[in-house]
Amino acid sequence: MVQGKGVTKKPIKTTKIKPTGSKKQQQRKGRVVKTTKKQTLVKHQKLQKKLVAGMTTSLEQAMSVKAGAVGKLTIMKDAQNKGKLQPVKKRKY
Incomplete structure (x- = not known):
């Protein structure tokens, strides 16, 4: 039989784990864009x-x-020339 205190292991500290299933994680803006599968929505997005x-x-x-x-303005000379060539569209109503 062992005499005295002896060598004991230190208890392992447990950390509290938060349940991730309850809260919905928010995605960063612009990172992941999921494409739609419905054809009508695809056409609408393209339009x-x-x-x-x-x-x-x-x-x-x-x-x-x-x-x-x-x-x-001297930076956008090309856009300026294109804009001068196009006629101004007026609404009929």
Whole structure:
């Protein structure tokens, strides 16, 4: 039989583990984009992207023409020339 205290192991500290299943983890913006599988939504997104791109280019051209009229903008000469060539679209209503 062992006499005295002897050598004992130190108890292992346990850490509390938070359950991850209850809270939904938020994704970072712009990191992961899941594509849609429904064809109607795919067509809608494609149309939306096309419309936004068209609006952006027309806005940039209009801004460059306005800034070029003052004479302060020399960076966007190409967009300025394209904007001058296109006629201004007016709504019918």
